[in-house]
Amino acid sequence: MTLNSSASAYLGQPETGRSSAASPLGKVYLVGAGPGDPGLLTVKAKTLIECADVVLCDALVSDPILQLINPRAERIHAGKRRGRHSMSQVEITQLLLQKAHEYAVVVRLKGGDPFVFGRGGEEMKDLIAAGVSVEVVPGITAGIAAPAYAGIPVTHRGYSSSVTFVTGHESAGKYRPNVDWQAIARASETIVVYMGVHNLPNITQSLIDAGLVPETPVALIRWGTRPEQEELVGTLANIGERVEETGFEAPAIAVIGRVVDLRSQLAPASPMHDEHWDAVQNTAPNS
Structure with a gap:
């Protein structure tokens, strides 16, 4: 997938969706989707959702926000609810690492704020340890x-x-x-x-x-x-x-x-x- 030039400039990413040879790893964004109302998304969160190459979605992200994802992007449901885990936390982190080798812009979309009971700190710590560039985009907490x-x-x-x-x-x-x-x-x-x-x-x-x-x-x-x-x-x-x-x-x-x-x-x-x-x-x- 090719990002438009304005989005690329805003995110500081190459215009191609695939990581280049000069930059073998893409960047992972831990994006807070807020509590559900799409009007409460930050400008940066909305931009990332709309131009990401791949989005790993939490279970609590609302449908109107999921609809903002570029239809050409790969979408992966990685949500966890009480008694219903589509993936373990270890599997989610491993998948983020894998996608960072495949794509330039990887979005981990979390309900609320990634750093408020969202395990965002754990994911960021593991990604940094693996040498992956990662950034948190705060969201409004529920x-x-x-x-x-x-x-x-x-x-x-x-x-x-x-x-x-x-x-x-x-x-x-x-x-x-x-x-x-x-x-x-x-x-x-x-x-x-x-x-x-x-x-x-x-x-x-x-x-x-x-x-x-x-x-x-x-x-x-x-x-x-x-x-x-x-x-x-x-x-x-x-x-x-x-x-x-x-x-x-x-x-x-x-x-x-x-x-x-x-x-x-x-x-x-x-x-x-x-x-x-x-x-x-x-x-x-x-x-």
């Missing part, structure tokens, strides 16, 4: 964007001056396998939990045991920033029951803290209800 689209600011004067991002799903081989919920409850007024729906009963009980009152507000946000976004609100005491009653499923972000109470005031002005933006898009030069 822990900020999904609450915003639900009308929940993660910090707000008088409500919260601190926020902690924590994973609700940890590797068994991690050097510190247990999250210190006591420390988190003491140090942060807003807690955002990634990948925690399946472990929610343990998380909520741990936070109550750590001193948070059972009435502490909790919001679960599924498919944040997408048209199918769903929200479920409760408290530390009852959110687990609410999940069972409604059949609410992962993937979802959990927001814990008083800022959740602002949702009733701010949600009507969130991007999910922005008809004015739809009108702006329809009048844009390229629409």
